[in-house]
Amino acid sequence: MANLRDIRNRISSVNNTQQITKAMKMVAAAKLRKAQTRMISTRPFASKMNEVVGKLVSGDLSGQPLMRSSEVPKRVLVIVVGSDRGLCGAFNNNLFKVVEKEIQETLYTHQKNGTLELITIGKKATAYFKKRSYHIVQEVPGFFDRIEYEETSSLMNGVIQRFVAGEIDRVHIAYNEFKSVIAQNRIVKEVLPIRPENLLMEDSGKVETIDYLYENEPKQILNVLLPLYLVMELWRAVLESNASEQGARMAAMDSATENAKELEQELRLKYNQARQSAITTEISEIVSGAQALGN
Amino acid sequence: MSKTLTAQILTPTGALFSGEAESILVPGSEGAFEILFQHAPIVSVLGIGKIRVKKPNGEVLLFAVSGGFVEASNNLVTVLAEKATAPEDINPEEVRQQRSTVKERLKETTQGREALEKEVRELDNLLALST
Numbered sequence: 001m002a003n004l005r006d007i008r009n010r011i012s013s014v015n016n017t018q019q020i021t022k023a024m025k026m027v028a029a030a031k032l033r034k035a036q037t038r039m040i041s042t043r044p045f046a047s048k049m050n051e052v053v054g055k056l057v058s059g060d061l062s063g064q065p066l067m068r069s070s071e072v073p074k075r076v077l078v079i080v081v082g083s084d085r086g087l088c089g090a091f092n093n094n095l096f097k098v099v100e101k102e103i104q105e106t107l108y109t110h111q112k113n114g115t116l117e118l119i120t121i122g123k124k125a126t127a128y129f130k131k132r133s134y135h136i137v138q139e140v141p142g143f144f145d146r147i148e149y150e151e152t153s154s155l156m157n158g159v160i161q162r163f164v165a166g167e168i169d170r171v172h173i174a175y176n177e178f179k180s181v182i183a184q185n186r187i188v189k190e191v192l193p194i195r196p197e198n199l200l201m202e203d204s205g206k207v208e209t210i211d212y213l214y215e216n217e218p219k220q221i222l223n224v225l226l227p228l229y230l231v232m233e234l235w236r237a238v239l240e241s242n243a244s245e246q247g248a249r250m251a252a253m254d255s256a257t258e259n260a261k262e263l264e265q266e267l268r269l270k271y272n273q274a275r276q277s278a279i280t281t282e283i284s285e286i287v288s289g290a291q292a293l294g295n
Numbered sequence: 296m297s298k299t300l301t302a303q304i305l306t307p308t309g310a311l312f313s314g315e316a317e318s319i320l321v322p323g324s325e326g327a328f329e330i331l332f333q334h335a336p337i338v339s340v341l342g343i344g345k346i347r348v349k350k351p352n353g354e355v356l357l358f359a360v361s362g363g364f365v366e367a368s369n370n371l372v373t374v375l376a377e378k379a380t381a382p383e384d385i386n387p388e389e390v391r392q393q394r395s396t397v398k399e400r401l402k403e404t405t406q407g408r409e410a411l412e413k414e415v416r417e418l419d420n421l422l423a424l425s426t
Contacts, residue, residue: 038308041308041309041310042307042308042309044303044305044310045305045306045307045375046307048303048305048366048373048375049375052338052364052366052375056338149307149308150378153377211336212336212337212338212368213335213336213337213338214337214338214339215323215324215325215328215337215338215339215340216324216325216339216340220340221338221339221340221364224340224362224363224364225364228362228363228375228377231307232307235307
């Protein structure tokens with residue numbers, strides 16, 4: 001039978017852990033709410049922009065540098081959106097596995113020839129892919145402590161510049177999409193070159209064509225709009241990922257708290273058993289001692 | 296019938312203004328113009344400058360913007376600004392400091408001057424509105 005004091009120590013340490021995980025769950029819940037409001041507040045902007053882009057794209061599209069698609073892409077860039085902090089369950093690993101699988105399946109030759117480039121957002125993503133010696137061209141540590149639109153836009157604009165210059169031919173974004181607090185969708189999506197059919201909305205059939213007065217040439221407007229559209233894609237991915245991360249952390253911490261509770265109960269039972277048997281032994285010793293005296 | 300239009304000023308991080316307006320002045324890239332009731336449908340790219348919203352009760356709201364575009368049809372005006380700030384959110388001290396650091400960097404580098412110059416213009420725009 002384990003020592004009474006040992007068990008007591010273990011109970012108090014489990015208790016401490018439980019308090020920590022509980023607090024972390026609360027923090028994650030608060031951050032999740034913030035992340036969700038953030039996500040929702042970008043929606044009107046994004047939907048309006050998609051609407052206008054959809055209207056403009058139905059016109060002449062030739063010569064848009066961002067739509068240049070090459071049959072055999074030479075250099076491919078993948079932007080992986082991970083997280084900065086751990087303790088969020090399999091949030092990062094699941095995504096990275098999907099990314100690796102995608103690379104194995106469709107981008108294998110690029111990986112072999114060294115023409116596959118990665119941009120990793122979040123420390124965890126950087127660490128994972130660095131360890132597996134992928135070619136990381138840019139890493140963004142600590143992004144999720146700030147979450148700034150400006151940073152996102154300058155990152156994406158850098159990518160756009162390289163695409164226009166012909167240095168890269170295809171860009172994917174990999175991120176966790178927020179499905180619900182406990183569930184994420186892992187998405188690997190091609191964002192560059194822009195495919196016109198993606199821009200036309202599903203309900204574009206019913207969009208009435210308005211005869212707009214254009215201050216600028218439609219082409220010029222598209223030159224401004226399309227980069228903005230891409231920045232928004234990344235911005236949305238980052239926000240979705242952030243919300244998912246907090247959700248995943250909440251779920252992970254919740255189950256950790258549950259486990260700690262279970263463990264504590266088990267230990268308490270053991271403790272009581274040990275205590276009881278110690279008392280029983282003591283009493284029987286006293287009784288037998290008294291009997292010995294009485295005789 | 297009231298002759299007002301519905302205006303929205305949206306940024307990637309949220310809505311800055313949403314409501315009725317009598318007129319709305321926007322800094323188009325080819326020059327500023329004002330959208331009034333019954334304006335023809337229009338799409339324009341925005342430059343750096345200010346938005347002035349006149350509300351039906353005579354109140355005037357100003358915003359500093361940079362980048363993005365404006366779309367108007369059926370008396371519904373939507374400004375999608377990449378960056379937009381209300382004057383009360385501008386801290387002149389901070390902006391001045393930022394401006395001088397950008398100027399410093401502009402002196403030293405030859406690469407990416409355009410972006411830095413644009414930043415200076417944006418900060419100037421903020422300063423002009425902060426008073």
